[in-house]
Amino acid sequence: MNREAAPRAGEPPVLRAPETVMRLERLGANHQTRLSFMRALLRRLKAEGWRVTRPVWEIDAKGVGRAVYVAEGPTRSYGLVAFAHDLPDDERTDRVIAEAWDATFALFDGVPTAADLDRMAANVPLQEAGRCAPSELVLSRANRSVRLFAHVVDRLARGLQPERAELEKVGYLMRTTAVYGNGKFGIADRERIADRPEFAGPFRAEMLAVWLIRAFTVDLAEHAARMLAPGTAVRLDPDLRRRLGVGNSTGLGMAPFLVNHPALLHRWLLAKETALARVRAVEHAAPEAAETFPRLVGRARRTVGEWRVADARYAGRIARLEDDLARLSSWLEAGALDGPYPFDRLYRRAEEALSIEAQELLVSLLLEPHGGLVDDLAETMSADEEAPARIDGRMSLADLRRLIEDRYAWALGVDYAKAEAQARFWYVSAEKLEPRLGERGRESGHELEQPLAVGRDVAALRRALGGAAGTESVAAFLLRHPEHRHVVRRVQLHATHPYAEIQGNLIDAGLVPLDLLRCKLAFFGASKFDPRSDRWLRITMYQDAPYPDELDRLPADDWCWTPAG
Amino acid sequence: MSALSLNETEALARKAARGAGLPWGLAEETGKAVRWLALRRLPSLALLADHLEANDGRAYAALAPEDEAGVWRAPSGRLCPLVVGCALLDRRHDLAGGRTVETGPVAHPLLLLPAVARAVDEAPLGLAWEGVELWVGPEGLFVAGDALTAAASPWSRCGPAPAGPPSARSLPVGDGPVPVDEATLARLAALALRTCVPASEASRKGAGAASGDND
Numbered sequence: 001m002n003r004e005a006a007p008r009a010g011e012p013p014v015l016r017a018p019e020t021v022m023r024l025e026r027l028g029a030n031h032q033t034r035l036s037f038m039r040a041l042l043r044r045l046k047a048e049g050w051r052v053t054r055p056v057w058e059i060d061a062k063g064v065g066r067a068v069y070v071a072e073g074p075t076r077s078y079g080l081v082a083f084a085h086d087l088p089d090d091e092r093t094d095r096v097i098a099e100a101w102d103a104t105f106a107l108f109d110g111v112p113t114a115a116d117l118d119r120m121a122a123n124v125p126l127q128e129a130g131r132c133a134p135s136e137l138v139l140s141r142a143n144r145s146v147r148l149f150a151h152v153v154d155r156l157a158r159g160l161q162p163e164r165a166e167l168e169k170v171g172y173l174m175r176t177t178a179v180y181g182n183g184k185f186g187i188a189d190r191e192r193i194a195d196r197p198e199f200a201g202p203f204r205a206e207m208l209a210v211w212l213i214r215a216f217t218v219d220l221a222e223h224a225a226r227m228l229a230p231g232t233a234v235r236l237d238p239d240l241r242r243r244l245g246v247g248n249s250t251g252l253g254m255a256p257f258l259v260n261h262p263a264l265l266h267r268w269l270l271a272k273e274t275a276l277a278r279v280r281a282v283e284h285a286a287p288e289a290a291e292t293f294p295r296l297v298g299r300a301r302r303t304v305g306e307w308r309v310a311d312a313r314y315a316g317r318i319a320r321l322e323d324d325l326a327r328l329s330s331w332l333e334a335g336a337l338d339g340p341y342p343f344d345r346l347y348r349r350a351e352e353a354l355s356i357e358a359q360e361l362l363v364s365l366l367l368e369p370h371g372g373l374v375d376d377l378a379e380t381m382s383a384d385e386e387a388p389a390r391i392d393g394r395m396s397l398a399d400l401r402r403l404i405e406d407r408y409a410w411a412l413g414v415d416y417a418k419a420e421a422q423a424r425f426w427y428v429s430a431e432k433l434e435p436r437l438g439e440r441g442r443e444s445g446h447e448l449e450q451p452l453a454v455g456r457d458v459a460a461l462r463r464a465l466g467g468a469a470g471t472e473s474v475a476a477f478l479l480r481h482p483e484h485r486h487v488v489r490r491v492q493l494h495a496t497h498p499y500a501e502i503q504g505n506l507i508d509a510g511l512v513p514l515d516l517l518r519c520k521l522a523f524f525g526a527s528k529f530d531p532r533s534d535r536w537l538r539i540t541m542y543q544d545a546p547y548p549d550e551l552d553r554l555p556a557d558d559w560c561w562t563p564a565g
Numbered sequence: 566m567s568a569l570s571l572n573e574t575e576a577l578a579r580k581a582a583r584g585a586g587l588p589w590g591l592a593e594e595t596g597k598a599v600r601w602l603a604l605r606r607l608p609s610l611a612l613l614a615d616h617l618e619a620n621d622g623r624a625y626a627a628l629a630p631e632d633e634a635g636v637w638r639a640p641s642g643r644l645c646p647l648v649v650g651c652a653l654l655d656r657r658h659d660l661a662g663g664r665t666v667e668t669g670p671v672a673h674p675l676l677l678l679p680a681v682a683r684a685v686d687e688a689p690l691g692l693a694w695e696g697v698e699l700w701v702g703p704e705g706l707f708v709a710g711d712a713l714t715a716a717a718s719p720w721s722r723c724g725p726a727p728a729g730p731p732s733a734r735s736l737p738v739g740d741g742p743v744p745v746d747e748a749t750l751a752r753l754a755a756l757a758l759r760t761c762v763p764a765s766e767a768s769r770k771g772a773g774a775a776s777g778d779n780d
Contacts, residue, residue, distance in 0.1 A: 094778040097769065134570065134741055146779050183572025186742070191571070251772055310776065389597070390683060393655030429772075431764035436772045438762070445762030451589040475655035478590075479633065482625055482648070485590020532774035 028515025036525030245543030393475025650680030665724030
C-alpha cells in the first residue's frame with residue numbers, strides 16, 4: 001500500500017481530482033451522506049427543538065379534504081397545506097403531463113388563515129395550471145402507491161398490522177412527482193428565504209415539505225382505515241411506520257439543473273470531497289469510530305439487501321455491490337483499521353479492488369462516524385451564482401485556450417463528427433415545458449437544442465480560437481462571436497470551481513441520463529434508486545427517519561442505514 | 566394583470582430572447598438584465614417585448630458595433646442595447662480604469678443599465694443618453710432626467726462616474742412579484758414558445774417510465 005501520499009495531520013487534505021469525481025459513471029454512483037440535505041435539515045430541527053402540530057384535519061370519509069401541519073421553530077413557523085383528492089385510477093400518472101393527483105401540497109410561510117387555505121384550495125390542486133403567491137415556498141403533489149396503500153388501509157381497518165414484507169418491499173405509501181421551489185408558478189423566490197438559517201442550505205424548504213408530506217401519507221391511511229371500520233381500526237405500529245418513507249418519481253426534468261448551476265454543483269462536490277479528505281487524513285481511528293465502523297458496514301449491507309429494482313442492469317450492479325461489501329467486511333475482520341491512516345488505506349484498497357458503486361458507498365460510510373469532523377461542511381453547500389457569472393473580458397485568448405486544454409481534455413478528446421458522439425439532443429417540449437432527450441436524425445426539433453452539450457460546445461470554442469491572435473481579449477472575441485458566450489462563461493468559472501463541470505458527453509449515444517438524476521437525488525439524501533427506464537427513476541426519501549411526533553425522543557440522524565431488524 | 570416571481574421573470578426573458586434569435590449566452594444575460602430591472606420596479610418585460618419585436622429577424626451583425634475603436638455604431642443604424650450591455654460588462658475593468666465608451670444611435674437604452682450596474686465593482690460608473698444621466702455605484706442608483714423608457718437615443722455614453730452621487734432621485738430596490746399585463750405576457754410567451762419543440766406522440770412516449778404508475 002502506497003502511504004507516501006497519505007495526507008499527514010496538519011497538512012491540507014488531498015482532494016480527489018475532478019477528473020475522477022466528475023465522470024458521469026461516478027456521479028451516477030453517489031449515495032446519500034451525512035451532508036445530504038434531508039439529514040442536515042433533521043439535525044437542525046432536532047437541535048433547535050422544532051415542534052409539529054396538525055391544527056387542521058378536514059378529510060371526509062372518502063378521503064377528500066384538507067389538512068395543515070405546522071412546523072414551529074425558534075423564530076418562525078411553516079405550514080404544510082395538504083389537499084387530498086379522489087383520483088380515478090386512469091388519471092394517475094407520475095409524469096409531469098399529469099393534470100390531477102391523489103394529493104397536492106404547498107408549504108406556506110407561516111401559519112395559514114382560513115382565507116389563505118381557501119385561496120390555496122383554488123390553486124394548489126391545479127399545480128402548474130394554478131397560480132400561487134409568494135407566501136408559498138414549495139408546491140408539490142403525490143400519487144398513491146396503489147397496492148400498498150390499499151393493503152395498509154385494509155389491514156389497519158381489520159385491526160391488524162400490515163405485512164412487514166409487503167411494506168418493506170415498496171417502502172412508501174405515496175410518491176411525490178414534483179417538488180417545486182424558487183419562484184415556480186408564482187411561489188416565493190429563493191431570495192425571500194435564503195437568509196433564514198433554517199433555509200440557508202440548498203433545498204431545505206423542499207426537504208421540510210417532503211418530511212411533512214410523509215407524515216400526511218400515514219395519517220391519511222390511518223384515517224381511511226378508521227372511516228372504513230371505526231370499531232376495529234388500529235393505528236400503524238410505530239416501528240413499522242418508520243419503515244415507510246415517502247417516494248419520489250422523477251424524469252428528465254431534473255437533469256438540466258446540474259448543468260445549469262455549475263457553481264452550486266461545485267459547492268456540493270467540494271463539500272463531499274473535503275469531508276472525505278478530512279477523514280482520510282485521520283492518523284489514528286478514534287476508538288468509537290473503530291468500534292462502530294464494522295457495525296455500520298453491517299447496516300449498509302442490510303440497506304443494500306433491501307434495495308430491490310426492476311431494471312436488470314441495476315440489479316447486476318447491486319449484486320456486485322453486495323459482494324464488494326462482503327469483502328469490505330472481511331477486510332475489517334482482518335484488522336483493516338489497525339495502523340496509521342486507516343481510513344485512507346481502506347479507501348485506497350477499495351479504489352483498487354471494488355466497483356465504483358462500492359467505492360462511493362464506502363465514501364458515505366467513512367463520513368458516517370465522523371460527524372464532528374465533517375458536519376460543518378453541510379453549511380457550505382450554497383453558492384453565490386451571480387459573481388462567477390460575469391465574464392472576465394480582459395483574459396487573453398491564449399490564456400483561455402490554455403484553460404480549455406488544461407481543464408477540458410475530456411471534451412476535446414471526443415470526435416464529434418461521429419454520429420454516436422452527437423446522437424442525442426436535449427430539448428424542451430411545448431407540452432408542459434417538459435425537458436426531453438431526442439434522437440438526432442430520427443426525431444425532429446434538433447435545431448431547438450438546449451445548451452447542455454457542454455463538451456461539444458467547448459470543443460467548438462477551442463476550434464474557433466485556433467486562428468485567433470493569442471493576445472486578443474476575450475471581450476473583443478465575444479463581440480464578434482457571441483455564439484460562444486455561454487461556454488466562455490463556463491470555462492472561466494472552471495478556473496476557480498474545479499468541480500463545476502460534469503466531465504462527460506451529455507449527447508453521446510451511450511449517455512445514461514439516470515446518472516444525472518441520481519447524483520442530484522443522492523445529495524438530497526434519497527436512497528433505493530429504482531430505475532424505470534434509462535431516464536426515469538423512483539427513489540425513497542426519509543425511510544427509517546423519525547416522524548415529527550417522535551423527533552424529540554429519537555436521534556435525528558441515525559436512520560440512513562437500515563437498523564438491525 | 567398578472568404577477569410573476571423574479572425567477573419566472575428571468576426565465577421568460579431568457580427564453581423570449583433566445584426565441585427572438587439571440588445566441589444562448591446573450592439570452593442568459595438578457596434574463597439577468599430583465600430580472601435586475603424588475604427587482605427595481607423599472608420597466609422590464611414590456612420594454613423587452615418592444616425591443617425583441619422591433620429587432621425580430623435581424624442578424625446579430627446588423628445590431629452589434631462594427632468596430633470598437635471610436636464611436637460604436639451598428640450597420641443597421643441602431644445598436645442593440647443587449648449586445649452593447651454585454652460588451653460593456655465584458656469591459657468593466659477598462660471602464661473602471663478610466664475608459665469611456667461612446668455610441669451612436671441605440672435602441673431602448675434603459676436595457677443598457679443592468680449590465681452597467683453589474684459591471685460596477687468599487688468605482689461608480691456613469692451612464693447617459695439623450696435626456697438621462699445615471700450614476701451607478703455601490704451606494705445605489707441615482708437618476709436625473711425623465712427619458713428612461715425612450716424607444717431610442719441618438720447617442721449613449723458609459724464611463725467613470727463624476728465624483729459623488731448627484732443630487733438626483735435615487736431608485737430603490739423593490740421585492741415581491743413583478744406585475745405584468747396579459748398582453749405583454751402573451752407577446753413574450755409567443756417568442757419563448759419558439760424555443761420549444763411542438764408536442765408529438767412519439768416525443769411524449771419516450772420521456773416517461775417504461776412501466777405504469779398504478780402499482
